Amino acid sequence: MNPRKTLGVWNSGIPKWLAAGLLMLTLCCTAEQGVSSPSAETAQTAQSVKETPPAESAPAKLIACYFHGTVRCISCLEIERESRQMVFQTFLEPLSLGQLEWRSVNYDNDPGAALAKPFNLSIPSLILILEGADGKILSWKNLEQIWEFSGDPDKLREYAQREITALLSRVQPPATPSH
Numbered sequence: 001m002n003p004r005k006t007l008g009v010w011n012s013g014i015p016k017w018l019a020a021g022l023l024m025l026t027l028c029c030t031a032e033q034g035v036s037s038p039s040a041e042t043a044q045t046a047q048s049v050k051e052t053p054p055a056e057s058a059p060a061k062l063i064a065c066y067f068h069g070t071v072r073c074i075s076c077l078e079i080e081r082e083s084r085q086m087v088f089q090t091f092l093e094p095l096s097l098g099q100l101e102w103r104s105v106n107y108d109n110d111p112g113a114a115l116a117k118p119f120n121l122s123i124p125s126l127i128l129i130l131e132g133a134d135g136k137i138l139s140w141k142n143l144e145q146i147w148e149f150s151g152d153p154d155k156l157r158e159y160a161q162r163e164i165t166a167l168l169s170r171v172q173p174p175a176t177p178s179h
Helices: 016-033 040-047 074-090 092-097 112-119 153-168
Strands: 061-068 100-106 125-131 137-142
Touching: 061 074, 061 112, 061 153, 074 092, 074 100, 074 153, 092 100, 100 112, 112 137, 125 153
Parallel strands: 061 100
Antiparallel strands: 061 125, 125 137
């Protein structure tokens, strides 16, 4: 038995090669043709930061987490590459101070499937997570428009940078040691 657990369509009896091909075709077509673009009202609601129950502490860290599947199309790889590159080129200081962290997580396998569960993802997504000092998720935001900008690296980078900057402003700077 394969030690990696698989989810959803992989356990449905459909040959894995066929399921992977259909998944890739669906993701590519959806992303490139805008089939899944939400209405303006839905997009506005989806873009709001989803809050978990109020926490007593301020966010200690912002995590920019790109969730993806095992089978990846060109657009998925481009979105991850451009987002990661922008984070490491633009936010060196917050990264070095531990205020910002980049993660790339495969949601098709454990432990990635467990990490992605609270976000109810159906396609690869860039999720911004505000995390407390205790490691609990305080709030999060799905940057759903990344798929609209997958063919335009400049707009993709600008969008992700703007959203990260806005949420990073909520992170408490690390305490400086007293002498």
